[in-house]
Amino acid sequence: MRNATETPNAIEIRDLVRRFGRTEAVKGLSLTVRPGRCYGLFGRNGAGKTTTIKCLLGHLRPTAGGVKVFGLNPLRHEVAVKSRIGYVPEVTGFYPWMSARNMLDYAASFRPQQWSRALEKDLLERFGLDPAKKINAMSKGMRAQLSLICAISAEPDLLLLDEPTSGLDPIVRRDFIQTVIGAYQEGAPERRTVFVSTHLISEFEGLIDEFTIMDEGRAVITLGSDAARERYRKVRMRFETAPPAIPKMDGVLSVKTDGRAVELLTNSWSPELESKLRALRPEDFIAEPLSLEEIFVATGRLAQSGERTP
Amino acid sequence: MIRRVLKDMRETWPYWVGMIVLLLVPITTGWIYAESQGLFDKALDRVRAQVLAQKSKPDYEALGKAIIQFRETWQTFLPYLALIHYLVFLLIAVSLFGTEFKHQTMARLLAQPVSRRRIWSEKSLAYLLIVSVVFVCEWFINGKTLFRTGHICGDWCPMISWVLCLLSVAALALASGTLTSLFLRQTHTAFWAALVLPVLVFLVLTAGDALILNLVVGFSVSDWILNWFYFRSGFTSIDLFLFDVGAVLWFAFVYPLAWLKFKKLEV
Numbered sequence: 001m002r003n004a005t006e007t008p009n010a011i012e013i014r015d016l017v018r019r020f021g022r023t024e025a026v027k028g029l030s031l032t033v034r035p036g037r038c039y040g041l042f043g044r045n046g047a048g049k050t051t052t053i054k055c056l057l058g059h060l061r062p063t064a065g066g067v068k069v070f071g072l073n074p075l076r077h078e079v080a081v082k083s084r085i086g087y088v089p090e091v092t093g094f095y096p097w098m099s100a101r102n103m104l105d106y107a108a109s110f111r112p113q114q115w116s117r118a119l120e121k122d123l124l125e126r127f128g129l130d131p132a133k134k135i136n137a138m139s140k141g142m143r144a145q146l147s148l149i150c151a152i153s154a155e156p157d158l159l160l161l162d163e164p165t166s167g168l169d170p171i172v173r174r175d176f177i178q179t180v181i182g183a184y185q186e187g188a189p190e191r192r193t194v195f196v197s198t199h200l201i202s203e204f205e206g207l208i209d210e211f212t213i214m215d216e217g218r219a220v221i222t223l224g225s226d227a228a229r230e231r232y233r234k235v236r237m238r239f240e241t242a243p244p245a246i247p248k249m250d251g252v253l254s255v256k257t258d259g260r261a262v263e264l265l266t267n268s269w270s271p272e273l274e275s276k277l278r279a280l281r282p283e284d285f286i287a288e289p290l291s292l293e294e295i296f297v298a299t300g301r302l303a304q305s306g307e308r309t310p
Numbered sequence: 311m312i313r314r315v316l317k318d319m320r321e322t323w324p325y326w327v328g329m330i331v332l333l334l335v336p337i338t339t340g341w342i343y344a345e346s347q348g349l350f351d352k353a354l355d356r357v358r359a360q361v362l363a364q365k366s367k368p369d370y371e372a373l374g375k376a377i378i379q380f381r382e383t384w385q386t387f388l389p390y391l392a393l394i395h396y397l398v399f400l401l402i403a404v405s406l407f408g409t410e411f412k413h414q415t416m417a418r419l420l421a422q423p424v425s426r427r428r429i430w431s432e433k434s435l436a437y438l439l440i441v442s443v444v445f446v447c448e449w450f451i452n453g454k455t456l457f458r459t460g461h462i463c464g465d466w467c468p469m470i471s472w473v474l475c476l477l478s479v480a481a482l483a484l485a486s487g488t489l490t491s492l493f494l495r496q497t498h499t500a501f502w503a504a505l506v507l508p509v510l511v512f513l514v515l516t517a518g519d520a521l522i523l524n525l526v527v528g529f530s531v532s533d534w535i536l537n538w539f540y541f542r543s544g545f546t547s548i549d550l551f552l553f554d555v556g557a558v559l560w561f562a563f564v565y566p567l568a569w570l571k572f573k574k575l576e577v
Binding site for chain 1: 414425426
């Protein structure tokens with residue numbers, strides 16, 4: 001049992017199931033996000049990420065299981081929960097006749113006490129957005145920026161980002177995300193939580209503390225980023241002659257042979273595994289951590305083949 | 311709250327401003343023209359002459375009824391006015407929630423820290439304000455024409471009847487428009503569905519006896535009152551009475567249903 005004075009988890013999802021007719025979009029998902037963390041929910045399109053976020057907002061009712069945001073049920077305590085959430089939807093819909101200024105004032109009208117005009121001004125300047133510009137004259141990227149300003153200027157405790165960079169110019173993406181998350185967490189990093197769902201993982205490399213990879217509504221893996229980099233390794237070996245047959249070893253996800261070179265992916269990197277591989281006497285031996293995107297791809301393949309990642 | 315209510319009013323302004331301009335100006339100018347040419351007086355004289363010609367001794371009771379009938383003849387254009395009001399109010403009602411789906415802003419709106427009951431109330435308030443603005447404009451313009459002439463609204467019964475008619479039209483449009491826009495999640499089909507749905511229901515209830523004018527189910531409420539005042543002894547409009555009951559039932563059933571739909575809405 002949690003102590004009464006203990007800070008509740010920012011997000012707690014337990015055995016969440018959500019069905020749409022006969023389709024099960026989320027199948028028993030469980031995860032916990034502590035306050036102050038930047039949490040990634042990764043998965044391919046249709047993995048159940050958006051459905052999960054909508055359950056957190058109370059936009060969808062769970063078929064089974066439950067979600068809690070700061071210890072509260074979003075369906076029962078809708079105002080209390082939403083007052084602590086800033087949400088950037090996947091589709092950046094706006095009222096086309098409004099200007100950026102109108103939209104920000106409209107968004108501020110829902111949270112007059114919380115809204116930070118200073119942060120709003122700062123973000124407008126960082127993005128170079130003209131507040132007088134009409135939304136229907138804005139590019140997709142500008143709309144995404146405005147959407148983020150609307151979410152962050154309220155200084156929420158939890159920022160829910162649903163595919164915030166999809167459809168954006170790849171050059172803009174990384175700066176954009178780092179600017180936003182940087183600006184958001186600058187104020188009170190120990191309190192401000194980011195929960196981001198995306199399949200464009202590389203943009204969030206270095207920002208994510210912990211992540212869950214979903215596939216077909218299930219959590220395939222949940223790990224801290226550092227632990228993941230520790231466990232997931234790509235080993236490149238080059239042999240003097242034709243490489244020997246690689247014996248079956250626990251934790252080896254794939255082995256690729258190309259001439260005298262062998263590339264091996266593992267999710268259980270350990271000194272024992274390293275010794276076993278070195279025992280094969282390669283002339284070159286390089287073991288490097290996988291990026292989050294490579295981990296995502298590797299676990300995605302594993303999930304497709306029907307195996308479960310430990 | 312004011313900003314959000316104004317936003318909803320701004321969202322639908324082409325409909326209601328257009329209505330004020332397109333509906334009231336031609337009617338007003340037409341009325342002023344008829345009045346300036348003395349057309350009403352001439353028509354009344356003809357009625358009076360007809361009644362007097364039929365009897366050597368004037369029958370004032372018959373004359374009174376003839377004049378009332380004359381007024382009601384003029385009032386036949388009121389159902390069409392009511393129909394236009396209904397169409398425009400329906401467009402506005404459909405737009406209240408329909409445009410949130412159209413602009414894909416419903417998820418953003420529902421993510422804001424206000425309860426759904428409050429969102430519902432604010433949108434209803436915006437609608438009420440729009441209807442009030444239309445009515446005030448209409449009252450002002452009609453005050454310069456219809457009511458002043460004394461030909462149509464010379465006494466309080468028809469005035470009350472007309473106001474009740476428009477209020478019921480506005481209420482019914484609100485109920486039907488919000489329900490269909492929340493079910494269909496857009497504006498255009500929702501508008502046509504809201505238009506056809508009451509007709510279909512009335513066709514079923516009256517076993518095919520409903521007319522196209524029953525679109526304006528609200529009109530029958532006020533018409534029943536009008537008939538009750540004028541023809542207390544000989545009220546025969548049983549159909550209208552049935553429509554009145556239907557109209558009241560329609561609003562009482564549909565509006566709470568629309569609220570329940572919004573309360574449970576998943577986006």
